[in-house]
Amino acid sequence: MTNLTGLVSLTALTSSPDPQAAYDALRARWGAVAPVEIEAGVPGWLVMGHQESCHVMRSEAAFAKDPRTWRWNYEDLLPPGTAIATFAPADPRPSSFHHDGEERRRLRKPLDDALEALDERTVRDNITTLCISIIDRMGPSGTTDLVRAFCQPMGFLAMTTLLGFDLETGAQLMTDSAKVVVGDGDEVAAAQARVAGTILQHIQQRREDGGQDLISFLAVHQNFAHDGEIASTAVVPMHAAAIFLTAWITQTLHLRLSDQRLASRVNGGRVGLDDALDEVLWRQSPIAQSPALRFARNDVELGGRLIAKGDALVLSIAAANGDPAVHTSDPWDEVGNRAHLSWGTGPHSCPAPRQARLIARIAVDQLLRHMDVQLHVPEEGLPWAHSPWVRHPERMPVTYRRATAYGDVNA
Ligand code: HEM
Structure with a gap:
């Protein structure tokens, strides 16, 4: 699991067959805070203790989000093409994600207000319609990889639906977004330009026409100085939240389809879908490590380690949730326990x-209502997504058949 520098890489932790054992081994050697490699050649500190994580997340004065505070940015050390530059670029984006203090408050309030203004009944109806259209596209029966056929489009298109894009534009944004991640050279630049153009055009259109979606509320918010700030505010949910949603939906379906004990308890009505969703938030957090790095403003001691001014810290949500200080060994004792950090804490x-x-609940509920799904777990087990940030099976091979009670849409 360690590389040439002797440091554990985040991806090795996230995709390990037993991440909690890997975190335990790191804890045994280093304590609550361990040196790791964020990606090849880029070092950072992994914060694994629940208490230390809460402290870092809540202390804006000591730990900044502004990526200009990162030594690797101000000393120009990051090799070109480094993936982490997307989350911590040398020039911060004009969104709360990259700012602290007053500027964070100014940029964060519009999103809080817009989410508050969303009518949940409308959201529920729109997401249900989206979900049924993805299920319909799977056809009456067959074999498929459930992650690609259902969980990924659900995660991404749910976000574009919240933002107010129609399905066709959402699908185009999803294609371009994938090119931004895996494409190369000109293709990446062209896809980025299309995404930016589509979002800016949507903002202007919604400002004129109005609507009941996030962009419509953001487009008229007085806190924004220009449309670039609105676009940056929309981009974080569109890219980052979409992959967390995909992970949450995938992990809950995985648990539901592979854990007979849970399946019989759900079917018997003793455990609700929300309990299964909570179980995942605790045990298999959709966000294993937060890509929202923090940077030490000054030399500081944390968990017995000396963190130097300008160093990067990565918050391991999965390790903090598994910290023996906050959980018991029986997963069902945790139902109702909200001390997990899967939503973060602090500003x-x-x-x-x-x-x-709401989105994850509708996705899992509708799929299992409309389809009889059987998981085919290969003998060597399911491969885990190769990511420093999210943990979920890379593929979930299943056979499925439209549930008879709901009929065959294509018949
Ligand atoms: C399974 C789904 C999701 C999970 C697990 C999740 C988790 C998180 C966590 C842990 C953070 C804090 C990161 C940190 O402090 O290091 C965060 C921040 C954020 N999330 Fe979510 N999130 C999810 C869905 C969403 C959705 C649906 C939206 C938008 C509609 C959203 C928008 C944001 C934004 C904008 C931030 C940054 C806030 C700021 O820096 O001021 N997330 N999310």
């Missing part, structure tokens, strides 16, 4: 846990 905590739950 940068997730503004949208309600909306995220």
Whole structure:
């Protein structure tokens, strides 16, 4: 699991067959805070203790979100093409994600207000319609990879739906977004330009026509100085939240389809879908490590380690949730326990846990209502997504058949 520098890489932790054992091994060697490699050649500190994580997340004065505070940015050390530059660029984007203090407050309030203004009944109807259209596209029966056929489009298109894009534009944004991640050279630049153009055009259109979606509310918010700030505010949910939603939906379906004990308890009515969703938030957090790095403003001691001014810290949500200080060994004792950090805490905590739950709940519920799904777990087990940030099976091979009670849409 360690590389040439002797440091553990985040991806190795996230995609390990047993991440909690890997965090335990790191804890045994280093304590609550361990040196790691964020990606090849880029070092950072992994914060694994629950208490230390809360302290870092809540202390804007000691730990900045502004990426200009990162030594690797101000000393120009990051190799070109480094993936982490997307989350911590040398020039911060004009959104709360990259700012602290008063500027964070100015840029965060519009999103909080817009989420508050969303009518949840409308959101529920729109997301249900989206979900049924994805299920319909799967056809009456067959074999498929459930992650690609259902969980990923659900995660991404739910976000574009919240932002007010129609399905066709959402699908184009999803294609371009994938090119931004895996494409190369000109293709990436062209896809980025299309995404930016589509969002800016949508903002202007919504400002003129009005609507009941996030962009419509953001487009007229007085806190914004220009449309670039609105676009940056929309981009974080569109890219980052979409992958967390995909992970939450995938992990809950995985648990639901593979854990017979849970399946019989759900079917017997003793455990609700929300309990299964909570179980995942605790045990298999959709966000294993937060890509929202923090940077030490000054030399500081944390968990027994000396963190130097300008160093980067990565918050391991999965490790903090598994900290023996906050949980018991029986998963069902945890139902109702909200001390997990899957939504973060402090000034940068997730503004949208309600909306995220609504989306994940509808996705899992509708799929299992409309389809009889059987998981085919290969003998060597399911491969885990190769990511420093999210943990979920890379693929979930299933056979499925339209549930007879709901009929065959294509018949
Ligand atoms: C399963 C779904 C989701 C999970 C697990 C999740 C988790 C998180 C966490 C842990 C943070 C804090 C990161 C940190 O402090 O290091 C965060 C921040 C954020 N989340 Fe979510 N989130 C989810 C869905 C959403 C959705 C649906 C939206 C938008 C509609 C959203 C928008 C944001 C934004 C904008 C931030 C940054 C806030 C700031 O820096 O001021 N998230 N999320």
